[in-house]
Amino acid sequence: MHSDLWVEEKFSDFLGLRFKVENVLFSGKSDFQTVDIVDTKGHGKMLLNDGLIMVTERDEFAYHDMISHLPLFVHPNPKNVLVIGGGDGGTAREVIRHSKVEKCTMVEIDAMVVDACKEHIPQTASALENPKINLIIGDGVEFVKNTKEKFDVIIVDSTDPIGPAQPLFGEAFYQDVFNCLTDDGIVVSQGESSWYAMDIQQSLLSVLNNVFDQCFLYSFSNLTYPGGLWSFTFATKKHHPINDFNPQRVIDSGLDFDYYNHQLHTAAFALPTFVKKELKGLIQND
Numbered sequence: 001m002h003s004d005l006w007v008e009e010k011f012s013d014f015l016g017l018r019f020k021v022e023n024v025l026f027s028g029k030s031d032f033q034t035v036d037i038v039d040t041k042g043h044g045k046m047l048l049n050d051g052l053i054m055v056t057e058r059d060e061f062a063y064h065d066m067i068s069h070l071p072l073f074v075h076p077n078p079k080n081v082l083v084i085g086g087g088d089g090g091t092a093r094e095v096i097r098h099s100k101v102e103k104c105t106m107v108e109i110d111a112m113v114v115d116a117c118k119e120h121i122p123q124t125a126s127a128l129e130n131p132k133i134n135l136i137i138g139d140g141v142e143f144v145k146n147t148k149e150k151f152d153v154i155i156v157d158s159t160d161p162i163g164p165a166q167p168l169f170g171e172a173f174y175q176d177v178f179n180c181l182t183d184d185g186i187v188v189s190q191g192e193s194s195w196y197a198m199d200i201q202q203s204l205l206s207v208l209n210n211v212f213d214q215c216f217l218y219s220f221s222n223l224t225y226p227g228g229l230w231s232f233t234f235a236t237k238k239h240h241p242i243n244d245f246n247p248q249r250v251i252d253s254g255l256d257f258d259y260y261n262h263q264l265h266t267a268a269f270a271l272p273t274f275v276k277k278e279l280k281g282l283i284q285n286d
């Protein structure tokens, strides 16, 4: 028990976020990154990779709802889903709640993240025991290059573009993603902060536009990522995220959510004007 311990995410050379820690549950260094899990006073258990916050028990539902249910309620029949990264298990947990999903393959590069989350954050990781989830410990970049399988929806639940996640923001990777999507496939990716990482959003969307005809950005409110407003990119071969979305399908699914709902689905694509200006020509949200 530590009496006055705080964890600080140093997001940049001018911004940090501090959280009161009750207990350090796990600290390790894998071949890829440092992995820490702490129990915080206000946000429950928190996973940090390389000192950056990945997940907290308090608000993980917002991120995991929005990264998974948006594409899964747009694609008419998402039978085969691929998650790249997502080692905490939260995204795969949400994916397999969809009755249409027959299989969810998850490719996470770092076994230490998975093992530490299984032990300390069952809220997200316990779903990884589900037989619908095929967990592969390996590099997502290599996986999409080599797989012969076709996926209806691919979700790139990655860390920021540093270390092993850097190629997950590049064109070669998205060309391979395009090739292993079905003819009406959709890819959604962790899209960073419009407040603090517009350069990354512009670069990721430029890459996506070189590969896909239709690219969009949608956003949601997050409690523990810098700036509060966070985003996902949505690139699609066929289905439009709003015009091909049937709100009744969400209602009829009988699924209960804490963040996502059929109204927020469409609203998430309505972006602040500064974001629309900065991403002009790169997104088709209007």
Ligand code: SAM
Residues within 6 Å of the ligand: 032, 049, 053, 054, 055, 063, 084, 085, 086, 087, 088, 107, 108, 109, 110, 113, 138, 139, 140, 141, 157, 158, 159, 160, 163, 164, 165, 166, 168, 190
């Ligand atoms: N919600 C999180 C965020 O954006 O803060 C992302 C969560 S999840 C923990 C991200 C995972 O992506 C990490 O566990 C990391 O190991 C994994 N990852 C990074 N590069 C990868 C790669 N090339 N292939 C597969 N997984 C990768």
